[in-house]
Amino acid sequence: MEVIKVVPRGYCKGVINAILIAKKTAQEHPDTPIYVLGMLVHNSYVMQALKELHIYPVDDKNKTRLELLDEIEEGIVIFTAHGISPAVKEKALRKGLQCVDASCPDVVKTQDIVMEQLKNGCDVLYIGKPRHPEAEAVLSLSEKVHLISTQQDLDTLPPLAQVFVTNQTTMSIFDIEALFEAIRERYPKAVFCEEICNATRIRQQAVADLKDKQIDVLYVVGDRYSNNSNRLAQIARDQGIHQVYLIDDVNDIQDEQLCNAGRVAVTSGASTPTYLTAQVIAYLEDYAPGKCKPQIRLSEILS
Structure with a gap:
C-alpha cells in the first residue's frame, strides 16, 4: 500500500502563534487562574494538553463570547485564534480580568x-x-x-x-x-x-489536486469542530474521492476502510497537532490488518 503525504498539512502560523502565547502566559503566571474564552484552536487534544498547563477552556456552543465571560470572575482570559469583538474586550476589562489576545493576524x-x-x-x-x-x-x-x-x-x-x-x-x-x-x-x-488565508487556500488546493492521482482512501486528521478540516474532507469528496474519513487520531482508522486500498493519502487541518498526523502516517506506512495502535501522549501535543 502506497501512502501519499499531502503537503502542506498541519499547524498554520496562526495556530502556532496562539499556542505559544498560551504556553508563555502559563509560564509567566503560574499562580494565576487562566481561562480560554472558547477553544483556543479547534482541536480537542490541544485543549486537553492546555489543561495540563492549568489553562482551562470556558466553552459552550450555545453561548456567545459575551455570555461566556459571565462564567469568569477573576484571573487571566485568553482570547482565541478566531478573533474577538471590541465589546467582549471591553466587558472583560470592566470585570477586572487581565486580557491576552491570541487572535490570528x-x-x-x-x-x-x-x-x-x-x-x-x-x-x-x-x-x-x-x-x-x-x-x-x-x-x-x-x-x-x-x-x-x-x-x-x-x-x-x-x-x-x-x-x-x-x-x-x-x-x-x-x-x-x-x-x-x-x-x-x-x-x-x-x-x-x-x-x-493562505494556509487554508494552499491546503485546499493540495487536496483538490489529488483528483487525478487515483487515491483510494483519504484520511483528514482533524477535529470535528474544525471548519477547515471539514472543508478539506468535503473538497476531497467533491473531487470524486469516494472514501474520505475525518479522523481525530490513529485510533479512528479501521481495517475495513483499507480493504483493497492501493493508494492512501493523508492530510490534516490547520489546527491539528503534527504529532497526531505523524502517528497516522507511520501506522499506515507499516500497516497490517489487526496491527496495534500507538499510545497518544498528551505531553507531545504542544511540542
Missing part, C-alpha cells in the same frame, strides 16, 4: 477591513459559518454586517446602496466563488475582498 486583518468599510457607509456581506467564533466576532461589529452562508441568506436581503463583500478566513475557496457570483448578480456594484 489574518483574522484581525479581516476585522480591520470590515470596520473601515462600515465607517465608509457600506453594508458588509460576510460569507461565513453560523455560530463560528470568527464569524461571531465580525457580526458583532455592527447590524450592517450580514452573514451569508447560503443562497437563501442572500435572497432575504433588501436592496442595499453600498455593498462590501468579504469572508471567514477558513471557508472553502470553491464555496466562496459560488456565493461571490450570486452576490455579483444581486448587487452588480458590490466591492469584493476575498480573505481566505
Whole structure:
C-alpha cells in the first residue's frame, strides 16, 4: 500500500502563534487562574494538553463570547485564534480580568477591513459559518454586517446602496466563488475582498489536486469542530474521492476502510497537532490488518 503525504498539512502560523502565547502566559503566571474564552484552536487534544498547563477552556456552543465571560470572575482570559469583538474586550476589562489576545493576524486583518468599510457607509456581506467564533466576532461589529452562508441568506436581503463583500478566513475557496457570483448578480456594484488565508487556500488546493492521482482512501486528521478540516474532507469528496474519513487520531482508522486500498493519502487541518498526523502516517506506512495502535501522549501535543 502506497501512502501519499499531502503537503502542506498541519499547524498554520496562526495556530502556532496562539499556542505559544498560551504556553508563555502559563509560564509567566503560574499562580494565576487562566481561562480560554472558547477553544483556543479547534482541536480537542490541544485543549486537553492546555489543561495540563492549568489553562482551562470556558466553552459552550450555545453561548456567545459575551455570555461566556459571565462564567469568569477573576484571573487571566485568553482570547482565541478566531478573533474577538471590541465589546467582549471591553466587558472583560470592566470585570477586572487581565486580557491576552491570541487572535490570528489574518483574522484581525479581516476585522480591520470590515470596520473601515462600515465607517465608509457600506453594508458588509460576510460569507461565513453560523455560530463560528470568527464569524461571531465580525457580526458583532455592527447590524450592517450580514452573514451569508447560503443562497437563501442572500435572497432575504433588501436592496442595499453600498455593498462590501468579504469572508471567514477558513471557508472553502470553491464555496466562496459560488456565493461571490450570486452576490455579483444581486448587487452588480458590490466591492469584493476575498480573505481566505493562505494556509487554508494552499491546503485546499493540495487536496483538490489529488483528483487525478487515483487515491483510494483519504484520511483528514482533524477535529470535528474544525471548519477547515471539514472543508478539506468535503473538497476531497467533491473531487470524486469516494472514501474520505475525518479522523481525530490513529485510533479512528479501521481495517475495513483499507480493504483493497492501493493508494492512501493523508492530510490534516490547520489546527491539528503534527504529532497526531505523524502517528497516522507511520501506522499506515507499516500497516497490517489487526496491527496495534500507538499510545497518544498528551505531553507531545504542544511540542
